[in-house]
Amino acid sequence: MKARIKVTLKNGVLDPQGKAIQHALGALGFDGVEGVRQGKFIEVELAETDRAKAEAALDEMCRQLLANTVIENYAIELDEK
Helix, strand or coil, rough: EEEEEEEEEECCCCHHHHHHHHHHHHHHCCCCCCCCCEEEEEECCCCCCCCHHHHHHHHHHCCCCCCCCCCCEEEEEEEEE
């Protein structure tokens, strides 16, 4: 199975990298960019064939390592192909 995990900062958490990107886009002439939030995209290949077990394992991976759940949200998309 292949999983795609999207990790983003929670609303209200300051995003200095996003602000730097927004500023750089403005400096490059991209007007009208009102806000930028940056995050992480992680792909994980799993040998597990049971969807429920795979989801449970991925959730635990996110909680223990892939996301800082104090300041970040995560979303898991699982593809059985």
